[in-house]
Amino acid sequence: GAGVSQSPRYKVAKRGQDVALRCDPISGHVSLFWYQQALGQGPEFLTYFQNEAQLDKSGLPSDRFFAERPEGSVSTLKIQRTQQEDSAVYLCASSPVAGGHQDTQYFGPGTRLTVL
Amino acid sequence: AQTVTQSQPEMSVQEAETVTLSCTYDTSESNYYLFWYKQPPSRQMILVIRQEAYKQQNATENRFSVNFQKAAKSFSLKISDSQLGDTAMYFCAFIPTAGNNRKLIWGLGTSLAVNP
8 A cells, every 4th residue: 555655745945934744644554753863863753642632742853843634634844934054854654443463654755844 | 962973984804794883872862763764875865764762672684683771872783794785874863752743863974875
């Protein structure tokens, strides 16, 4: 079946612009995660959804970052008034349910955001 | 605090040889899952292998195997018969099973180059 997809794959924004990044998880997957990966670094957790409920948003760096998953499927990560330090690859991952083998997270290709 | 340490930022190996990537972690949890993910230059994060902490038997997946030492909190990855396609960043990560939080705790990664 289809894997996790993300769009756009690349986004260039001018400082101060708002951006919206989309994630389509694997069909039927309950859990959805957003990570931020700076160049040469490991992923950093941003936020986590179980169905439409946002259970953890402790990793969102500021109130300019907002994520939603209104119908428990597709998710959007929105960044308002982008800053240069927001430049990174944004990874989305999904997993079937919590617990056991279902805890394995499957990743999308990422969206590379460059803020000029 | 829960942390993952990968002490080898870069490694190289000759094609067809064996290489071991190290990972140590720190957690007060008794039950958790451990993962090795691979991220080739194309940046798609791919699961290599996973290990349940309650299982003493080391996980294997074709040419990939782990040496899991729970008391030492060590989780190394062995790649046998290295292939050029194994060139990638390798990340060690874990998820505690307690609670609702399913976020992965990541190491900084090891960049592996397989040389012809």
